Amino acid sequence: MKVVKLGKHEIAISRIVLGDVSWIFEELGDNMQIASVECWEQLVFATILALKSFERGTNKAKTVKGEILLRLAGTLQIGEAIKKVGAKKGENFIVAFGQNARKTLEDFLKKNSLKEIPLVDCDVEKVKRLFEQAAIVEAL
Structure with missing residues (x-):
């Protein structure tokens, strides 16, 4: 698990393996999201952009x-x-995002018996490309 602090926001991220995804959507809180993406960095960045867009009303x-x-x-x-x-x-x-993101994510993983697998950093050039993709939504 990695935790990123952004002002009043805390973002916690973990990598897991799911055999069946049908149940997880009902279990996720309003301050959590799950995604099948290449890099953990892109999910953190997209979460930061999403939180900022709600603060700005965009x-x-x-x-x-x-x-x-x-x-x-x-x-x-x-x-x-x-x-x-x-x-x-x-x-x-x-x-998970919000004031107690780490605890929220830890509790969720434990409650649902989900095992974390190690987070591996992506190549910097790949991350830059993925960040650009996430940021393009501002211009759409």
């Missing part, structure tokens, strides 16, 4: 969770975003 989605998916996918269509970066069988990243 969000495109109705919820922070939806905004995160839009930014990860680089689209304004939530259905397209879900298909592209939504949770899938296998490896996924799960993020």
